[in-house]
Amino acid sequence: MAVVDDHVLVREALAGVVRDLGHEVSTASTVEAVLHHHLDLLLLDLDLDAGGLADEQIVATLTERGVAVLIVSALSSPRHVRRMLAAGVAGVVAKSDSMKELCAAVDAALNGQQWMSPVLAKALVIDHDADRPKLSDNELEALRLYACGLKLDSVARRMGVAPSTAKQYIDRVRDKYARVGHPARTKAELYAAGVDDGFITK
Structure with a gap:
């Protein structure tokens, strides 16, 4: 398992939570740094600078290798979150969610289930109409x-x-x-x- 986030404090905090669940976890600031690792789950910052790769390409590459991807994000773009869900991520955790919700998301992802907090799901539905233009x-x-x-x-x-x-x-x-x-x-x-x-x- 790995945590990829370009903020050191966030990265180490997430890794600490996952280790407390009994999992071995490595950390990195870029996806490329962990691609050669044998992973079952990757916690990935949605707003990460991916070195030119589109986030959908990263998700596709990882899921093809059998890696579950759990997005952890400040959720600046609900549109992008929906795109990641469509691309096949195992779930999305807001950085404002609780540690309990993060643990639930990790467990769900490792069991092959998709996870999303009720608060986040409601926010995405509300935001969908707001960021969808009305066309004639x-x-x-x-x-x-x-x-x-x-x-x-x-x-x-x-x-x-x-x-x-x-x-x-x-x-x-x-x-x-x-x-x-x-x-x-x-x-x-x-x-x-x-x-x-x-x-x-x-």
């Missing part, structure tokens, strides 16, 4: 067509509008995502955001 029918159609690969001219033809109008729809989508604190400027970012929010089906 035209904006939604333009997003789906454009983010899934069509050029603006093709989007305009499919929608029966002028290219300038199609561009306005996409610009409005970008602006609405920016207003909810989730900038999505590129086509790839629009696609990822659309999938996260259920606007686009993979």
Whole structure:
């Protein structure tokens, strides 16, 4: 088992709790430092600087190796937490949760179960509407067509509008995502955001 967090005090405190449960645990400030270890569980800081790797890639790499990943985070982005859950993490622990809840999360993860505190689950449901932009029918159609690969001219033809109008729809989508604190400027970012929010089906 390992704890990865770039804050020394947090890292050592988490490791101490896990050791008190009777588990051997190593610590590191980066995921790369523990990838060569034989692990059954990794406690990972969600906001860690992962050296350029997307968090979903880290989770996928670890879960493919049979490592359960338990996210421990200050939870600055509920959207990111939902993305991690979709990627297959064993659970999410808020840094504001109690040691009792952390212990419950560790036990659940080691037993192959997904864990989340009731308080966190409620917060994510509340925040989902707050950080999901409200798109008009035209904006939604333009997003789906454009983010899934069509050029603006093709989007305009499919929608029966002028290219300038199609561009306005996409610009409005970008602006609405920016207003909810989730900038999505590129086509790839629009696609990822659309999938996260259920606007686009993979």
